[in-house]
Amino acid sequence: MSTNKPVHAPQSRFPVVDGCLHVGGLPLTRLAQRVGSTPFYAYDRKVLSDRVRQVRDCLPDGVRLHYSMKANPMPALVQHMAALVDGIDVASGGELKVALDAGMAPACISFAGPGKSIAELAQAVAAGVQVHAESERELRLLARIGADLGIAPLVVIRVNPDFELKGSGMRMGGGAKQFGIDAEEMPRVLALARELGLDVLGFHIFSGSQSLKAEAIIEAQTQTFALAQQLAQHLSQPLRVLNIGGGFGIPYFPGETPLDLAPVAAHLRQSLPRVRQALPQAEVVIELGRYLVGEAGVYVTRVVDRKVSRGQVFLITDGGLHHHLAASGNFGQVIRKNYPVAIANRLDSSDTEVASVVGPLCTPLDLLADKMELPRADVDDLVAVFQSGAYGLSASPGGFLSHPDALEVLV
Template sequence: PLFAGAQNLKAEAIVEAQQKSFALALRMVEHAPGPVRTLNLGGGLGIPYFPGEQRLDLAPIGTALGNIVAEAATALPGAAIVLELGRYLVGEAGIYVCRITDIKVSRGHTYLVTDGGLHHHLSASGNFGQVLRKNYPVTIGTRMGEPAAEAVSVVGPLCTPLDLIAERMALPQAAEGDLVVVFQSGAYGASASPQAFLGHPGVAEVLV
């Protein structure tokens, strides 16, 4: 496969990448020792994580792929066209849950300390490819019906300032024992996180 980016919410960019990948494959097949059996056009289809992001429009992507498949039937007979849809398929299907173990106030700001953090969910901490850190959608799962109160930060137990789940985010008033829920956590979670960080317990993955 040819890597052309990830977490893309612009249909035109994905269409262009797939078309160029297909064109490159047609040039390369002229020098291949045998017939092409599989053509992987990669992935890159994103999901909305942050305020202001719009869902990916699949219609133009589907139309363009239809044209590629039709041309491949003649140019690459017998070849299977493959897409990598991991994040797009499962990203919104998972949540990450951790428990508040302590509440601390430092310099007038409240910190909800939890038993989970970047060692469980590196991408939510902002340390998995983000240039500027942004908060994932977060709430207090045990207080879903309550209004947001003060802006607080949610942190983990690790001895690093990078262990940050939510920064200055307006959340319902929380107490020790409450559950913090991070949405959009079905992809790049446990398998993409340093779970052995200084011997802290790993995260449990549960199918519901």
């Protein structure tokens, strides 16, 4: 049997041949042999490239596409993405080093995030990357560091808008936030930047992430463009950089449907001529992380035991929340829901059962699948967790209980 639709798994971007999931053109069983041990994350180059191509085909000409490395900082994956996108956003000195090592031009790297250390700011100024300042403290430090090094810092100010991305999985703007400088404070802060001798290139305005609603993204972009034009009147130089964030989400749970990019792209095509008329030198940047890499990855763990407790089947695996906190439901879910999960080497099996997939940790929170209908599995079968290309290993408490680290492969 050969099919592109898994029998006992949600529709994914990975084919199924003879009942086995294929990633990077390889059966997962063979890939597991090549890796040498489980658990591991596998990221598919073709799926990554196809997603970037899809986004580029939708975006209007002139809009620059950046990869937000916080979604997945694996060096080999970042190097692959660096050849496909126009820039990379980083959120620490460690991520900055990975981006530079990946070959991205320094001026195309932006460094955002609250609480940057003096060492990180100096590292960024010396490297010649854009620093997205998030406080008056950072502006004062940038002026001092620039004077000490004899280098003019590339400064963009992150703005906390007075609106949010409605229905987003994580709201990053609107209300009181630790991110950016409140929009109403910007005239005063821009005057301070002038006093400090800083040339502010533009603004980073990001209101939320993980939205599946095109209309909400369109509304946020409309408000972002209006706010940027309003704030640009307080700049001493023309606005040259406008990072409008992203917010594009991917479906994880039953009932969720993929984001329709078509209306978002149509809105951008309609809006950009007006934006360019008002801000003729502005380079508009869309910054995406999860949307570019989330569906390109699977987390693979092996069944090491099978037990039945009072009628409930438990598949105990060698991996769990210490490698994949999000799949366990402990990375922002209010009500726990199952990520899409499959028995990767038994996808054509007609023998199914309701089972829970649990990890090896001494906590009931170590739950990868709660009472899901799955093919009957036994010791040494492989469990695959889909939608695992973003906020996986690097967003998980790997040191908890001192189990071995999970590996990562790009195939």
